[in-house]
Amino acid sequence: MSERLQASWQRSQEYGVSVEEVEPVFAGTFDQESLFFQCGREVLTDLHKTLAAEPISLMLTDADGLVLNRLSGDHSLLRALDAVHLAPGFAYSERETGTNGLGLALADRAPTLVRAEEHYAQSLCTYTCAAVPVLDPLTGRLEGSVNLTTWYKSSSELLLALAQSAASNTTALMLARSQGRSPRPAPRGEVFRVESARLEPGSGTLRSLSTAWTGALTLTKQAFAAGRVVAAVGEAGSGRATLLAQGERETRPRERILAASPPAPQDVEAWLSLWTPELGKPHTAVVLCDVDVLPAWVAERLRDLIHSVQGPVPFSMTAERFEDIPAALAALVDTVVPVPPLRDRSGDVLPLARYAARRARGRDVEFTAAAQRALTDYAWPGNVEQLHRVVKVVAGRTDVIDVRHLPGELRSGPSHRLSSIERFERDEIIRVLGRPGVSMKDAADELGMSRATIYRKIAQYGIRTAQ
CATH class of the missing domain: 3.30.450.40 (GAF domain)
Incomplete structure (x- = not known):
């Protein structure tokens, strides 16, 4: 072979x-x-x-x-x-x-x-x-x-x-046929998957993560060990399903995990028919993702299907808020585990970024000190999913990630909400200054500004430079 x-x-x-x-x-x-x-x-x-x-x-x-x-x-x-x-x-x-x-x-x-x-x-x-x-x-x-x-x-x-x-x-x-290509339209209907949880090699096994994450994981494992139904709640992309899957793997290592994301309305019957036969199989755990977006009648069907299975069914669910979980499923929950957003566990940013970069590049990728500061200082409104998306794109282009490789929003400090014109101006300054070997005089000439104006704009937008 x-x-x-x-x-x-x-x-x-x-x-x-x-x-x-x-x-x-x-x-x-x-x-x-x-x-x-x-x-x-x-x-x-x-x-x-x-x-x-x-x-x-x-x-x-x-x-x-x-x-x-x-x-x-x-x-x-x-x-x-x-x-x-x-x-x-x-x-x-x-x-x-x-x-x-x-x-x-x-x-x-x-x-x-x-x-x-x-x-x-x-x-x-x-x-x-x-x-x-x-x-x-x-x-x-x-x-x-x-x-x-x-x-x-x-x-x-x-x-x-x-x-x-x-x-x-x-x-x-x-x-x-690429000439005159129009933007790709959005997919028709919501894509969903019914799948064995896709834990990457090492995913959920990073031992250097913050106490906020490990504390949530400990609570999850204790609940699973006691046979309880867990709801992991928190912002989208924060790692709720990963937490549940990791808890299952470490508590019941022989378990096969079936993860189900919400279907589009026209796909409900196919969705139910695909994953429900797995409920009665031994050593199978189920993670119901984003149950807070399920219609009440679908939640009731799920509850009835779970109750129809002979014997216990190890399952858990994710939602942004417990209050938004449909009543039929909320009544089944024994333990609620809050999953903190990435901005509240900044110590996780670099380990997760290095892991995402290694996956994207196929080998270890270096982050400069300036890039590390930009990554850890950013609020990450899209949480871990946004971090992985950003790092995947950047790591696909270089083995050494510097601040100049990062998107504009990561390279400017906290400020008031920018207008469209301000964002354009900020991004243009970042683009020009991000080119290797560009001096302030070169940037001023290209942007049609004086050097004093550029320095003022850098301070105004909180732009980080590689110098």
């Missing part, structure tokens, strides 16, 4: 992926108007015409491994793929299903062929999969992948070459 496959198997084990079968991870809706999807679908449709008699399934996935479409003329293959949930609407990233062709291609951003027994889940060992990532030809952003799947006994020598050709043609078509 190659080093890439060995590393993928190790990650799969750390993610807690089942080695026996693929557990369904369903997402509701996706953007069908994106340039990638439109071009990829056209390329695969043309390729399918030449392969209609072959036992091959052609698919597009998004950057998260969500299967967007599927083409095949072999109905027995399609039925078999349905049985392992390799179908539109289901997620197939490495974190959800372990080592597989498209998951590894997305994880490593490299063309990948995974044969039969090289798959992590035994239920996938009857297939061979070839996948190639597709990058936006203008921005370099990972858009998704082209995936070709066939029976493991079928000839697979040309499978990867076909996938590479389809991916290359998709990129070329995207480039040809």
Whole structure:
């Protein structure tokens, strides 16, 4: 087995992926108007015409491994793929299903062929999969992948070459049509997932976090050990679901965690049908995320389903405020654990930032002293999710993160609420001063200001410079 496959198997084990079968991870809706999807679908449709008699399934996935479409003329293959949930609407990233062709291609951003027994889940060992990532030809952003799947006994020598050709043609078509591209529209309907909790390797195992976090974790573990139902409450993005999942892992290490996020109204029945069969399985815990946005009738259905299961069902839930949890579910809660926002545990910022950067870059990333001050001084209204998002973008560009690499809002100190013109002016000053080797005189000339005005604006906006 190659080093890439060995590393993928190790990650799969750390993610807690089942080695026996693929557990369904369903997402509701996706953007069908994106340039990638439109071009990829056209390329695969043309390729399918030449392969209609072959036992091959052609698919597009998004950057998260969500299967967007599927083409095949072999109905027995399609039925078999349905049985392992390799179908539109289901997620197939490495974190959800372990080592597989498209998951590894997305994880490593490299063309990948995974044969039969090289798959992590035994239920996938009857297939061979070839996948190639597709990058936006203008921005370099990972858009998704082209995936070709066939029976493991079928000839697979040309499978990867076909996938590479389809991916290359998709990129070329995207480039040809990129002129005049309009902004990507918002997805139709809310995307949701029903999934085994995706604990990254090391996620929830950072031992150097603040006492505020470890105190909340201790309270959670004590409640789980006593068989209580826990509601983790706090601001969105603060790590409520991570806290519950970590508490489950450390209290009942053999537990498999099923996490469910709220569905769009039209997807409620599919949502319920996917995760409720898991309730009665031994060693399965359930985390209901964002229950405060569920309609009362859906909450009542959930309560009834939980009560219908014979024996105890380890489950917990998250919400912003306990008062907003629907009464049907609030009545089940035994313990409420407040999860502090990131601004109240500034000591967690740098450990979390370093971890996010290492994940994004694949190796340790250095933060300059100025960048560390900017990160720890910022209020992080979007909490840990915002921190991970910012660091992921910046770490993708450099091995040494300096303050000049950070977004404008992190590089200006506390001040009054800025107008649109003030924000534009602040960001322009930051952009110009952030270029290596730019002097105040150079910046003054480019911005059409005097040096005295620039110094005054720096003080007014609380801009931090790398000097």
